[in-house]
Amino acid sequence: MSHDPSTPAIVSILAGGIAGAIEGFSTYPFEFAKTRVQLREQKGQPTPRNPFRVVAQVYTQEGLAALYKGCSTLVIGSVAKDGIRFVSFDTIKNQFKDPETGTLTPLRNLGAGMCSGVVASITAVTPTERIKTALIDDARNERRFRSMTHCIKTILREDGFIGLYRGFVGTTLKQAGATAFRMGTYNILKDYEQKRNIKQSTLTNFGNGSVAGIVTTLATQPFDTIKTRCQSSRGASTIEAFQSIVADYGIGGFWKGTTMRLGRTVFSGGILFTTYEWAAAILNPLFGVKAHN
Template sequence: MSHDPQTPAIVSLAAGGVAGAVEAFATYPFEFAKTRVQLREQKGVATPKNPFKVVAQVYRTEGIKALYKGCSTLVIGSVGKDGIRFLSFDTIKNSFKDPETGTLSPVRNLAAGMCSGVVASLTAVTPTERIKTALIDDARNEKRFRSMTHCIKTIMAEDGIGGLYRGLAGTTLKQAGATAFRMGTYNILKDYERTRDIPQTTFTNFANGSVAGIVTTLATQPFDTIKTRCQSAKGASTVEAFRSIVADYGVTGFWRGTTMRLGRTVFSGGILFTTYEWAAALMMPLVVARKEKLRE
């Protein structure tokens, strides 16, 4: 992520949106597999723990289209989520920076990420995650949702606007924690490299993003599992989701799907931050030139 305090808001928003869309599409089969494993198993049909086996099984029995069920919803949501997340994080972190060194302490990095995660959850993440999860769950059972728009209309008709915010508590906790750890870890690594004059290349951006993804997954997996149970096709309250996980798998059930999510976040973290850096670098000259032209 850029450390320039003068990065325009439009650049943070647009580059974050582009990065979110690319990352969501590129890693969606892992997200699909993770969600399948976290939902309640069908009687007599055990779900493999290996993400590649889940993907292969769905491909053989349901075809390639099934692996991207709910993908358009996640891509659209990721444009808004990551655009808002990068914009709010850039805004918050710039106000927290040390004026002399231009860096943030680890605690302030995490705090800035937590705040931007809450903003993203309330504005974009919860509704799109609810729709994506409902589509994936419905595809293996009742198959009553014909499309993303039909899913939205059905949920709204049955539960009103609150139906789209099913799992808000779990999603917000997950997003606050995930953004805090992902953005915080990434920027801590960037600040460390900056103070030691380590060149910022595509490789270092990807590596930093991957490390941030691993830390994020291990720290926030329980919230993600609760969120998925809440946002199934039928829906559940946070308490019901918590109890069902314990009943099905015990305490270890809260880390159900970790392998899938790790497989995704190792790549997604690298893709997200690398794409953001590229997009921001391409947009900055255009925005600066536009500002200079308006001053003339």
């Protein structure tokens, strides 16, 4: 992500939104399988332990369209989430800079990422994740929801507005940690490369983003699993989700879906940051920002 303080907020929002949409759609089958693995097993229908088998099973039995159940919700959420996340990180990191040197230490980088993750969770991530997860869970058996709109109306009717914020604690912890590690790791790597005059290219952007994705996944997977259980079609409290995971799988259950989420985040991190840098490079001149060598 660009460190150029002259980048306008509108460029950060637009570039982040474009990056989020492309990343969300292109990696959605990974997200679908990860969510299925994390949800409670249905009686007599155990979920395969290998998430790749989940993809194969759903594709064989339900077709390609089933693998994209809830995708439109995720893409819409990703546009909002990443637009907000990039612009809030750009804004917040300026407040975290050392007043004397004007630079960001690795710890300040992580702090800025954590704050922007909380902002993204409150404004966009929790409700869209709730809808996406409910749609995926519902499609396994009950099939109450006819569409994304019908799902939202049903949740609002049954639980009120607060129903859209099921899993808020787990989602916010995940987003705070994920944004801190993803943005922080990416910018730490980019700072390291720039100090050593390593040329920034599509390959380095993708590589940095992929490394950031791996670090993020391993550090935040337990929060993601709790969030998924909370946001099932019928919903659950954070305590109920925690207890059900331990009861079903023990402590190791908190890392359910790690393989598939790693598969997704390696690609998503690379796609997200590469697309952001590409989109920002195109948009900056349109808003009067000159390119820097």
